[in-house]
Amino acid sequence: MRKIPIVLVLLALVLGLFSRAAAQEPPPPPSAGQSIDELKKTALKVFLDCDSCDLEYIKTEITFVNYVRDRLEAQVHVLISTQSTGGGGIEYTLTFIGQNDCQDAKDVQRYYSVKTDTDDDVRRGLVKALKLGLMSFVARTPISCRIAVDYTPPEKTAEARDRWKAWVFSLSGDGWFSGEESYSSRMVDGSFSANRVTPGSKLRLGLSANQQKQRYEVEDDTGGVATYTGTSSSWDASGLYVKSLGEHWSAGVFLEAESSFYSNIDLALAFAPAVEFNFFPYSQSTRRQLRALYTLSLKPMRYREETVFGKTRETLLKQELSLTLDLREKFGTISLSAEGSDYLHDLSRYRVDTFGIVNLRLYKGFSVYVLGGYSWLHNAQISLRLREPTYEELLLRLVELPMNSNHFVAVGFQFQFGSIFTNVINPRFGSSGGGGMSISIH
Amino acid sequence: MTKRTASFALLLAAFLAAAATAAAQAPAPGPPGPPPRPAVFVDGPGLDIAFLRAEIPFVEFVPELAAARVHVVIAPAGPPGRGGFRLEFTGLREFQGDVNTLHYEPPAGAAPEEARKGLAGTLKLGLLRYAAKTPVAKDLSVKFLDQAKPTSVNDPWDFWVFSLSGNAFLMGETQYKSGSYYGSVSANRTTPALKVRTQVYYNRSDTWFDLGGGDIYESTTYGYGTYGLVVKSLGEHWSVGGYLEAESSTYSNIRLSLSAAPALEYDLFPYSESTKRQLRFLYRIGLTRVRYDEETVYFKTAETLLQESLNVAYEVVRPWGKASVQLQGSHFFHDLSKNRLELEAELEFRIWRGLSFEIDGSYTRIRDQLALSAEGASLEEILLRQRQLATGYDYSLSVGFNFSFGSTRSNVVNPRFGNGGRSISISM
Numbered sequence: 079m080r081k082i083p084i085v086l087v088l089l090a091l092v093l094g095l096f097s098r099a100a101a102q103e104p105p106p107p108p109s110a111g112q113s114i115d116e117l118k119k120t121a122l123k124v125f126l127d128c129d130s131c132d133l134e135y136i137k138t139e140i141t142f143v144n145y146v147r148d149r150l151e152a153q154v155h156v157l158i159s160t161q162s163t164g165g166g167g168i169e170y171t172l173t174f175i176g177q178n179d180c181q182d183a184k185d186v187q188r189y190y191s192v193k194t195d196t197d198d199d200v201r202r203g204l205v206k207a208l209k210l211g212l213m214s215f216v217a218r219t220p221i222s223c224r225i226a227v228d229y230t231p232p233e234k235t236a237e238a239r240d241r242w243k244a245w246v247f248s249l250s251g252d253g254w255f256s257g258e259e260s261y262s263s264r265m266v267d268g269s270f271s272a273n274r275v276t277p278g279s280k281l282r283l284g285l286s287a288n289q290q291k292q293r294y295e296v297e298d299d300t301g302g303v304a305t306y307t308g309t310s311s312s313w314d315a316s317g318l319y320v321k322s323l324g325e326h327w328s329a330g331v332f333l334e335a336e337s338s339f340y341s342n343i344d345l346a347l348a349f350a351p352a353v354e355f356n357f358f359p360y361s362q363s364t365r366r367q368l369r370a371l372y373t374l375s376l377k378p379m380r381y382r383e384e385t386v387f388g389k390t391r392e393t394l395l396k397q398e399l400s401l402t403l404d405l406r407e408k409f410g411t412i413s414l415s416a417e418g419s420d421y422l423h424d425l426s427r428y429r430v431d432t433f434g435i436v437n438l439r440l441y442k443g444f445s446v447y448v449l450g451g452y453s454w455l456h457n458a459q460i461s462l463r464l465r466e467p468t469y470e471e472l473l474l475r476l477v478e479l480p481m482n483s484n485h486f487v488a489v490g491f492q493f494q495f496g497s498i499f500t501n502v503i504n505p506r507f508g509s510s511g512g513g514g515m516s517i518s519i520h
Numbered sequence: 521m522t523k524r525t526a527s528f529a530l531l532l533a534a535f536l537a538a539a540a541t542a543a544a545q546a547p548a549p550g551p552p553g554p555p556p557r558p559a560v561f562v563d564g565p566g567l568d569i570a571f572l573r574a575e576i577p578f579v580e581f582v583p584e585l586a587a588a589r590v591h592v593v594i595a596p597a598g599p600p601g602r603g604g605f606r607l608e609f610t611g612l613r614e615f616q617g618d619v620n621t622l623h624y625e626p627p628a629g630a631a632p633e634e635a636r637k638g639l640a641g642t643l644k645l646g647l648l649r650y651a652a653k654t655p656v657a658k659d660l661s662v663k664f665l666d667q668a669k670p671t672s673v674n675d676p677w678d679f680w681v682f683s684l685s686g687n688a689f690l691m692g693e694t695q696y697k698s699g700s701y702y703g704s705v706s707a708n709r710t711t712p713a714l715k716v717r718t719q720v721y722y723n724r725s726d727t728w729f730d731l732g733g734g735d736i737y738e739s740t741t742y743g744y745g746t747y748g749l750v751v752k753s754l755g756e757h758w759s760v761g762g763y764l765e766a767e768s769s770t771y772s773n774i775r776l777s778l779s780a781a782p783a784l785e786y787d788l789f790p791y792s793e794s795t796k797r798q799l800r801f802l803y804r805i806g807l808t809r810v811r812y813d814e815e816t817v818y819f820k821t822a823e824t825l826l827q828e829s830l831n832v833a834y835e836v837v838r839p840w841g842k843a844s845v846q847l848q849g850s851h852f853f854h855d856l857s858k859n860r861l862e863l864e865a866e867l868e869f870r871i872w873r874g875l876s877f878e879i880d881g882s883y884t885r886i887r888d889q890l891a892l893s894a895e896g897a898s899l900e901e902i903l904l905r906q907r908q909l910a911t912g913y914d915y916s917l918s919v920g921f922n923f924s925f926g927s928t929r930s931n932v933v934n935p936r937f938g939n940g941g942r943s944i945s946i947s948m
Contacts (some may be wrong), residue, residue, distance in 0.1 A: 114666040114667075114668050114672075115668060115669055115672035116672075117668070118668035118669070118672035118673070119672055119673055119674055121668075132795070134794075134795050135795045137670075138792075138795050140664075141664060141667070141668055141670065142664045142668065144673055147681070161933050161935060162933075163930060163931050163932060163933055164927070164930040164931070164932035164933070164934060165927055165928045165929050165930035165931065165932075166924055166928055167928070167929075167931070169931065169933050182621065183620055183621075185618070185620070185649050187649070187652055187653065188653075190931040192928050192929050193874070193924050193928045194870065194873055194874050194876070194924065194928055196838075196839060196840060196841045196842070196868070196870050196876075197837060197841070197842055197868070198837050198838055198839050198841075198842070199839060206657075206661075206662075207652070207657075209662040210648050210649065210651075210652035210657060210660065210662060211649060211652060213645045213646075213648040213649065213662065214620045214622075214645070214646060214648070214649045216645065217622050217642055217645035217646055218622060218623070221668075222641070222642070222645055223638065223641065224664060224665045224666050225645065225662060225663070225664055225665065226662075226663045226665055227578075227644055227645070227648065227660060227661070227662055227663075228660070228661045228663065229577045229578040229656075229659055229660055230659050230661075231577070231659055232659055240927050240929075240930070242925075242926040242927040243927070244926075244927045244930055244932070245926045245927060246924060246925075246926040246927050246928055246930065247924065247925050247926045248922060248923065248924040249922070249923045249924075250920065250921060250922040250923070251920060251921055252918065252919065252920035253917075253918065253919050253920070254916070254917070254918045255915070255916065255917040255918070256914070256915060256916035256917070257914065257915055257916075258909070258911035258913060258914035258915075259909075259910070259911040259912055259913065260902070260909055260910075260911065261902075261909070275930065275932050275934045276932055276934070277932060277934060279934075280934045280936055280937070294902060296899055296902055297896075318937065320934075320936045320937045322934070322936060328936040328937060330936075330937055352937070354936060354937055356936075360935055360936065363933070363935035364933075367935065369938070371937065371938075402938070466732070469731075472695075472729075472731065472732075473729070473900070475696075479693070479694070479695055479696075480694065480695075481693040481694040481695070482694055483693065483694065484691075484692060484693035484694075485690075485691065485692055485693075486689070486690060486691030486692070487688075487689070487690050487691075488687065488688065488689040488690070489687070489688050490685060490686055490687030490688065491684075491685065491686055492683060492684065492685040493683065493684045493685070494681060494682065494683040494684075495681075495682050495683075496677040496680045496681040496682045496707075497675050497677035497678065497679045497680055497681050497709075498675075498677075499670075499673050499675055499679070501670035501671070501673065502670045502671065502679070502710045502711055502712060503670070503794070503795070504710045504711070504712060504715045504751075504753075505791055505794035505795075505798065506715055506751045506753060506759040506761070506785060506787075506791060507715070507749065507751045507759060507761055507783065507785055507802065508800070508802070508833070
């Protein structure tokens with residue numbers, strides 16, 4: 079125990095050092111840097127509104143602006159919204175919204191990443207698009223006199239002929255394995271897709287399969303070891319063709335074949351024509367959409383085990399209407415959907431599913447989010463097993479259980495005050511998050 | 521196979537044929553050619569167009585408005601005698617609606633040559649937004665000529681940020697319900713010289729099962745604690761700091777533990793390169809006083825422990841992908857055989873164009889479960905993972921690959937019928 083006092087002394091010493099350091103900021107650098115630091119004080123205040131950006135990298139690469147943590151403090155609110163492209167990449171739409179004394183200015187810039195880009199390619203591309211877009215605002219601040227623009231014209235232009243006629247193919251495989259002495263789990267899946275997306279039509283074909291297995295060893299009262307194992311697997315093949323009919327209408331057809339242990343489905347096929355109406359023009363879809371989709375599907379089904387309705391196979395005719403609202407505004411994100419379906423041979427079998435995410439930046443430093451869903455079911459679990467589930471199936475949630483409703487809801491708030499600037503990156507001792515709940519939506 | 525399946529196959533074939541014809545009818549891509557620079561018409565008194573051409577090579581100055589995509593009107597403005605100008609930018613044709621106004625005023629006592637250059641500089645920055653929307657963008661680069669300190673701001677709060685947050689997550693169906701709650705208060709201050717993190721938190725989770733036949737299973741786990749971290753920078757490679765922590769957790773059988781741990785870190789690369797690469801060595805020595813909920817497998821209800829640990833972390837982000845490896849070892853001083861070794865690694869690698877590979881894994885050799893309850897856990901607690909269990913190791917491994925080919929450079933966005941769904945991930 080003699081070591082302890084030494085540690086305490088060390089700790090006191092270290093803490094003493096900190097309180098001194100905290101009390102006095104390092105002295106200002108010699109006068110050469112003085113003027114640029116004065117310019118930095120009047121630099122553009124930027125609020126970066128982006129969920130999928132490498133913010134630390136952006137802040138280390140673009141240092142001629144000041145970053146603030148609250149949108150209302152900013153002179154420009156950069157709202158970055160994303161959509162996937164036909165090539166499998168991402169379209170980043172950068173909307174620059176002038177505020178306070180820059181109220182009269184606005185701009186929209188775009189950056190496209192491609193599927194084969196690495197994280198580093200993407201963050202460098204985004205930084206470039208951001209820099210170019212910020213210039214119309216930075217030019218209003220005195221620091222702009224310290225910015226240089228280089229232009230290196232290309233020797234010859236790269237040719238951009240598409241010999242694949244917009245087809246994109248993708249093959250992927252994944253495996254997850256984890257365990258300890260008395261527990262192990264394994265999941266594997268594979269998928270193949272072929273897509274062709276043009277403004278006039280969209281075609282998606284996909285094939286996927288997955289299997290998972292969990293194993294528990296539990297000591298029973300007699301001292302013996304009992305092993306509980308749960309396995310489930312599923313596969314799915316699907317196709318979708320959509321034809322564009324102007325800025326508000328689309329028509330298409332879904333095709334699907336699937337099998338699932340969880341849902342007691344040996345083989346389910348579906349042929350489903352559908353039509354969609356968007357209340358907003360499709361060209362605004364990165365910021366706002368309100369889509370109504372009606373689907374009528376013909377579904378031949380074959381079950382693994384007899385269902386609660388005494389069937390082992392049947393053909394169903396199902397209709398479905400869904401409404402989806404997606405908004406991305408300065409004040410936050412709103413995404414709501416409602417879906418209702420029933421079976422035409424027996425209209426008393428229906429289900430209604432609702433889902434919503436609302437994330438609002440209400441007032442200076444105060445933000446709230448609500449995320450939730452609620453489903454009502456009325457004899458709608460067509461494929462439910464007749465037999466009772468085993469104890470392991472119940473606890474490990476390997477099979478679908480009868481239910482009349484299910485719900486989930488997450489709510490939270492955050493209130494921040496204090497310094498508005500978030501310019502500083504300090505990577506020392508790692509970036510310890512310190513727990514908490516985080517929700518990300520893509 | 522049944523008749524139904526056969527008719528389905530027929531439908532599928534018809535569908536594919538329809539899709540194929542649609543694909544064949546797609547319009548051909550536009551004619552190839554060199555990327556044209558945006559055409560600009562500048563309207564203003566006594567402008568030296570030759571000078572502007574030399575200063576702003578990424579646009580084409582045209583002599584008449586009819587040929588222009590951008591119209592700029594430069595007019596004297598501001599207090600007379602100061603030589604100020606107003607620049608009004610108006611987008612035409614494809615830039616319709618793209619407008620902006622800038623001002624330029626030369627510094628007091630500037631030479632005419634300096635003022636002329638300054639005005640051209642403002643014009644140049646104002647034109648960038650148009651060039652950015654053309655293929656010219658990829659040949660442009662914007663550079664800041666100085667290094668400005670991130671702390672050069674007028675901040676009455678002296679970089680302190682306080683935050684309060686509360687979260688709840690509830691879910692349920694007829695036979696199952698669960699709820700998780702998390703709340704925290706934190707005060708942080710980040711400057712290049714010093715980093716301070718403090719937090720108080722509480723979390724709780726409830727589970728409820730209807731096992732059928734009137735059997736109900738119910739349980740609650742919770743934890744709370746506080747921690748503080750202070751890190752002082754000592755140059756580009758060294759940092760020194762300390763942790764103070766207090767925690768209580770039913771999952772870990774800890775009624776209350778208090779610990780203090782000074783620490784020292786060395787980064788082989790300068791910290792300023794941290795977003796590109798890091799190789800950090802973090803040494804920590806900590807004294808902990810802990811009281812347990814239930815007697816442990818070592819027959820203790822309370823004890824004082826001294827522990828040291830070394831963590832080596834390597835992280836790199838490069839155009840080919842990214843990698844990170846972390847190795848951590850620790851042991852207790854009262855019994856050197858009570859130790860732990862943890863290895864974590866992650867690699868994302870683009871092997872060749874569309875072929876990429878990902879691996880993410882961890883392995884821990886565990887010899888230090890001092891807090892394990894002697895009482896053990898029930899079957900339900902084991903299956904629902906509500907109790908820490910005795911184990912000598914744990915591991916996880918995830919591997920994946922993706923191979924994409926075809927028109928992977930296509931930028932077309934088609935949001936119809938949804939864009940492949942949403943994914944939501946929640947982590948506690």
